[in-house]
Amino acid sequence: MSAQTDRYESAVTRYFEAWNARVPEARARAVAAAWAPQGSYTDPLSDVRGHEGIVAVVAAAHARFPGFAFRLTGAVDGHHDTARFSWELVSESDGTAPVAGFDVITLDAEGLITSVLGFLDRVPAGV
Numbered sequence: 324m325s326a327q328t329d330r331y332e333s334a335v336t337r338y339f340e341a342w343n344a345r346v347p348e349a350r351a352r353a354v355a356a357a358w359a360p361q362g363s364y365t366d367p368l369s370d371v372r373g374h375e376g377i378v379a380v381v382a383a384a385h386a387r388f389p390g391f392a393f394r395l396t397g398a399v400d401g402h403h404d405t406a407r408f409s410w411e412l413v414s415e416s417d418g419t420a421p422v423a424g425f426d427v428i429t430l431d432a433e434g435l436i437t438s439v440l441g442f443l444d445r446v447p448a449g450v
Contacts, residue, residue, distance in 0.1 A: 330434050331399045331406035338428065338436065339410075342381055342393040354378050359435040366424075366441030368450070387450070388422070390415050396423070404430045411445075421447045 337357035344350035354377050358364075363372040369380045385391075391412050399408045405427060412422040423445040429438045 327401070328399075330430065331401040334428060334430055334434050334436060335395065335399050335406065335408055338426075338439075339393055339395060341377075342384070344381070345385060347378075347382070350381055351378050354381065357436055359431050359433075359437050362436050362438065364439045364441070366426075366439075367443055384412075388412055406430070409444075421445070422450070 334357070337353070341350065341353035341357045344353040351374065354374050358374060358377055361373055362377065363370075364377050364380055365371075369383075371377055371380055391414050393410050394413055396409045396411050399406055401407065407425060407427045409425040410423065411420040413420045422443065424441055424443040426442070427440045428436050431437050
């Protein structure tokens with residue numbers, strides 16, 4: 324594994340730690356560990372910048388899908404300061420995954436996320 328590949332995988336691991344943090348204080352710490360202070364998150368439903376905005380989007384996902392966790396599906400692929408990966412939101416009780424997509428992240432020199440562009444491939448009606 325190259326140092327660059329490890330950099331992408333480390334960033335994605337921190338990214339999922341933030342999305343899967345359920346306690347507000349842990350969520351704020353995980354977002355700060357994954358994103359640069361002015362980092363952004365944009366998908367078809369959200370467009371925020373900064374840790375507070377990102378924490379709010381993650382909290383809203385937990386409120387909408389309690390008992391679910393985000394998980395990586397497939398390999399992380401990247402070049403330069405950009406990586407992409409697929410994910411799904413999985414019910415911890417029955418294993419269903421009503422939401423799935425892929426994200427493209429950009430990293431700074433320290434490996435923190437400066438931007439996320441999220442794409443939703445599968446979304447339940449009404450979301």
